[in-house]
Amino acid sequence: MDRLNVAANDNLLGLHGEPPHERILMASDAASGLQAIIAIYSTTRGPAFGGCRNWHYATQHEALNDALRLSQGMAFKNALADLPFGGGKAVIIRNTKIHDRMELFNAFGRMVESLGGAYITAEDVGTTAADMRAVQAETSYVSGIPRGGDVYGGNPSPYTAYGVFMGLRESVHCVLGASTLENVTVAVQGLGSVGWELCKRLHAAGAKLVVADIDSARTAEAQQLFGAQIVDASEIVMAKADVFAPCALGGAITGSVASDCRFRVIAGGANNQLMSLAEGDVLHRRGIFYAPDFLVNAGGIISCAREYLGSAQEQAVLAEIAEIGQRVHQLIERVQTTGMAPARAAVAWAREKMIAG
Structure with missing residues (x-):
């Protein structure tokens, strides 16, 4: 692999209290400035499939932990969506001194190629379709x-x-x-690509919106187009709303949020919304329904998977994604039957599917 220094760790590292991931690949490339991690949680159902995140991390350990958590979530997500793929994720440690973005993602593409198809990548936070084009120049394992x-x-x-x-x-x-979302108040945290598209759909369905984002221009536009109420980014987790939709980065549901928030439902696009399953237990005891992120935000990976497999047209993909609603209903039935908190019930359900292959 040209100019790429690679260190691979098989069955070595994993999340606390969990078995080791199947594989962790770390790479650096001096010419492009690439520093990246690919974590493969499971290939039981097929090659690991999950996006590439380009983000600023305070430490390399923080980046590794993010990759480990995200890859596990992808395994659960792909299993619940009945996709023929396992779970993996990549993170690139953002370097503000990098000027040639194409060269950076060319190098990442070579990293993906070195795994020989064990991992398939796509967009995630901080990456774009143009970035994936640069990856595609080096590998076919991209969507x-x-x-x-x-x-x-x-x-x-x-x-x-x-x-x-x-x-x-x-x-x-x-x-x-x-029976409808008419006059249901939804607090949306984060107005990036996913959060913005969600707001458009919610507004069209008659929902009332409360929004927060670090970009004031974005919230002002939401106020103008959707009649949204703007709150400070630090206050959205305690907003008065029926539903909370975290669509920024993970970890929105901390212990204090789980104990004090006033929502009835939490359902959003961000990955790893709970700091841990313990927060999900608190929400459940308080009568707040948490729709696990890896269940409801699977639309993107369904789209990427069908693109990669070359097996669908848009209407077929939309119909497949719409089945997420049915799976939420099935999860609620599981919760009622078992008494488990939704997050734990969804993890157990995903593991059943992973074992079944």
Whole structure:
């Protein structure tokens, strides 16, 4: 692998209290400035499939932990979505001194190629379709790219938002007894690609929006287009709303949020919304329904998977994503039967599917 120094750790590291991941690959490339980690949690159902995150991490340990958690979530997500893939994730440690983005993602593409198909990548936070084009120059194990002609493919964010919308709507129906989202108040944290698309769908469905984002121009636009109420980013987790939709980075549901928030439903697009399963237990005891992120935000990976397999047209993909609503209903039935908190019930359900292969 040209100019790429690679260190691979098989069956060595994993999350605290969990078995080791199947494989962890770390790479650096002096020419491009690449520092990246690919974590493969499981290939029981097939090659590990999950996006590449480009983010600033305070330490390399923080980046590794993010990759480990995200890859586990992808394994659960792909299993619950009945996709023929295992779970993996990549993180690139963002370097503000890097000027040639294409060279950076070319190097990442070589890193992916070195795994020989054990891991398939796509967009995630901080990466774009153009970045995946640069990856594609070095490997075929990539998705989330606009394809020529009538071939299905492209940015998965709108499909992630559609899946969240379907999961949120079913959650509201089951928990609040509302047949529509008319006048249901939804607090949306983060107005990036997924959060913005979700707001568009919620507004069209008649929901009332409360929004927060670090970009004041973005919130002002949401106020103008959707009639959204703007709150400070630090206050959104305690907003007065029926539903909370975390669509920024993970960890929004801390212990204090789980104990003090006033929502009835939590359903959003961010990964790893709970700091741990313990927060999910607190929400459950308080009568707040948490729709696990790896269940409701699977629309993007469904889109990328069908693009990669070349097996669908857009309407078929949308129909498959719409089944997320049905799976939320099935999860609620499991919770009622077992008494388990939704997060734990969803993990158990995903593991059953992973064992079944």
